[in-house]
Amino acid sequence: MQCITSNQNFQVPPMLYGTAWKKERTANLVAQALENGFRGIDTACQPKHYEEALVGEGCAHFYAKGGKREELFLQTKFTPTEGQDPQRVPYNPQASLEEQILTSCNISKHNLQTDYLDSFLLHSPLFPYSNLLKAWKVFESLLEKGDVRHIGISNCYDLQLLQKLYTDARIKPWCVQNRFYADVHYDTTLRAWLKDKGMIYQSFWTLSANPHILHSLILQEIAQTYGKSTAQIFYRYVMHQGIIPLNGTTSAQHMKEDLSILEFTLTPLEIARIDALLV
Numbered sequence: 001m002q003c004i005t006s007n008q009n010f011q012v013p014p015m016l017y018g019t020a021w022k023k024e025r026t027a028n029l030v031a032q033a034l035e036n037g038f039r040g041i042d043t044a045c046q047p048k049h050y051e052e053a054l055v056g057e058g059c060a061h062f063y064a065k066g067g068k069r070e071e072l073f074l075q076t077k078f079t080p081t082e083g084q085d086p087q088r089v090p091y092n093p094q095a096s097l098e099e100q101i102l103t104s105c106n107i108s109k110h111n112l113q114t115d116y117l118d119s120f121l122l123h124s125p126l127f128p129y130s131n132l133l134k135a136w137k138v139f140e141s142l143l144e145k146g147d148v149r150h151i152g153i154s155n156c157y158d159l160q161l162l163q164k165l166y167t168d169a170r171i172k173p174w175c176v177q178n179r180f181y182a183d184v185h186y187d188t189t190l191r192a193w194l195k196d197k198g199m200i201y202q203s204f205w206t207l208s209a210n211p212h213i214l215h216s217l218i219l220q221e222i223a224q225t226y227g228k229s230t231a232q233i234f235y236r237y238v239m240h241q242g243i244i245p246l247n248g249t250t251s252a253q254h255m256k257e258d259l260s261i262l263e264f265t266l267t268p269l270e271i272a273r274i275d276a277l278l279v
């Protein structure tokens with residue numbers, strides 16, 4: 001899979017395989033995704049939604065077949081206590097924020113059977129802002145120690161907050177991972193700012209939140225032109241925007257189809273027609 005180059009000058013796969021909600025199927029599906037050509041994986045140290053250790057098992061299948069760790073881009077997240085199932089918090093919720101993040105990072109490295117993470121995201125902003133900054137400093141220290149290579153944030157829809165973090169951070173976030181949906185106007189303003197700063201936007205719910213786009217006549221017409229599905233056309237569209245979509249398909253057929261979309265390009269007119277659907 002042809003990688004894209006981030007502003008921080010590293011290579012990132014143009015689509016990441018999403019591992020949420022796969023439960024006991026996680027290891028097999030990750031192995032299958034890697035077999036089909038995915039090289040980037042998104043997960044989280046959040047047992048409520050992710051089986052991170054099974055993601056590691058899926059990667060182990062890849063290594064057993066001759067794959068190398070450095071061929072993979074492994075991304076995981078520190079999930080604050082509010083996002084955890086109170087019965088299954090993977091770290092001591094009473095510990096300091098710094099301890100929680102350090103423990104979570106260590107568990108993720110253990111789960112993913114690796115001694116470094118390619119990308120470590122803060123799953124959601126923390127409030128008050130002083131806590132967000134405190135967490136970010138721990139993220140920076142993990143990067144400086146070599147535990148993680150790149151740091152970012154997720155579920156941050158407030159551009160002012162992001163700008164404040166960007167200003168205060170010694171090490172800037174390389175990406176923002178957000179839900180790509182109409183309620184936040186597809187983060188159009190935020191994405192323009194990220195682009196200006198050279199940061200990357202990762203989208204989730206790209207298909208699930210947008211059935212109205214996938215079923216639109218415009219998408220159907222373009223899909224027919226290329227002999228592709230509307231899902232493939234929409235993924236191709238978001239990639240034309242420089243977005244890295246997360247893709248959590250459980251279908252081998254969809255894995256293959258979605259990885260093949262870089263074989264064609266949409267015309268500027270087709271892109272403009274889809275742009276007009278994002279309101």
Ligand SMILES: NC(=O)c1ccc[n+]([C@@H]2O[C@H](COP(=O)([O-])OP(=O)(O)OC[C@H]3O[C@@H](n4cnc5c(N)ncnc54)[C@H](OP(=O)(O)O)[C@@H]3O)[C@@H](O)[C@H]2O)c1
Pocket residue numbers: 017018019020021042043123154155177203204205206207208229231232246247248249250251254255257258
């Ligand atoms: N940061 C966060 O807070 C957050 C929140 C939610 C999700 N995520 C991440 O995002 C990942 C993706 O989740 P998602 O909610 O965006 O959606 P998704 O899991 O990618 O869901 C896509 C849905 O569309 C279907 N589909 C139909 N055609 C498809 C095609 N050609 N390719 C792919 N899927 C197709 C899939 O069904 P089939 O299985 O039949 O293909 C699936 O039901 C998660 O696994 C997780 O890693 C992050």
